[in-house]
Structures are given as C-alpha cells and as structure tokens.
Amino acid sequence: MKQRANGTRIRVWDTDTLRGRIFVQFVALCYYEYLSVAIYNIKDALGVANGDPARDTAKNLALEKKLKCWLDDLLIFLALQWFGTVEGIEVSTKLARKRWSTEITLRDRMFLEKLGVTLPY
Numbered sequence: 001m002k003q004r005a006n007g008t009r010i011r012v013w014d015t016d017t018l019r020g021r022i023f024v025q026f027v028a029l030c031y032y033e034y035l036s037v038a039i040y041n042i043k044d045a046l047g048v049a050n051g052d053p054a055r056d057t058a059k060n061l062a063l064e065k066k067l068k069c070w071l072d073d074l075l076i077f078l079a080l081q082w083f084g085t086v087e088g089i090e091v092s093t094k095l096a097r098k099r100w101s102t103e104i105t106l107r108d109r110m111f112l113e114k115l116g117v118t119l120p121y
Contacts, residue, residue, distance in 0.1 A: 035076055042114045043071050067107050083112070 012018045046068040049056045074082075104112075104119070112119060 032076065035080075038115060039071060039076065039079070042111075043068055046071075046114075063106060063110060067110055070107060071111070083108070 012021060047061055047065040049061065109119065
C-alpha cells in the first residue's frame with residue numbers, strides 16, 4: 001500500500017487503480033461544481049418577478065420564495081440524498097396521510113423543473 005505525506009494510507013494496490021480513483025474523483029468534482037452553479041443560478045431567479053404573467057402570480061412567487069429558503073439552508077450533498085431514491089409507500093390511516101407525504105411535493109417538483117429534470121408524472 002502507498003502512503004501519503006501526512007501518514008494516511010491510500011486504499012489502492014497499484015498505480016492503475018490509483019489513476020482510476022483519481023479520475024472518478026475528478027469527474028465527481030466536475031458534476032458537483034456544475035450542480036453548485038446551477039443551484040446558485042436558480043436561487044438568483046427565485047421569488048423575483050420577471051414580467052411573465054403566467055409565472056408572476058402571487059401563489060407561484062410565494063412557492064418560489066419557500067423553495068429559495070429551502071435551498072439557502074441546503075447543502076448540495078443533502079439535496080442529492082433528498083432525491084436519491086423514490087419509494088413507493090402506502091399510508092393506511094388518515095392521520096398518517098396528513099403527517100407523511102409519499103409523493104413529490106410542489107417545492108420538489110419546482111426544483112427539479114428548474115434544474116431541467118423531466119418527471120414522468
């Protein structure tokens with residue numbers, strides 16, 4: 001095993017594996033930066049009237065402000081975890097249906113649409 005200058009061990013056995021690992025980390029960093037810039041640009045446009053009457057309704061602007069507030073408090077890796085899996089869960093009682101959302105909320109749908117993700121439903 002190779003050893004870094006700070007004394008920690010790299011969990012690879014040969015140079016090809018190390019190159020592959022560094023390449024994967026580089027690609028992941030590129031995607032992370034792209035997503036960071038995309039979310040930053042989305043946050044700049046949220047909650048601000050732009051002259052489009054279909055978009056500039058009071059209800060839509062209020063929803064955009066809630067989305068912006070959520071994004072301000074959200075780290076990117078948590079956003080990826082939030083949308084990591086889609087689970088099919090059935091809630092049986094009326095009280096549980098009030099407390100537990102088993103679908104994509106309006107905020108989530110708006111965020112995904114702003115990112116350019118098309119939803120099947």
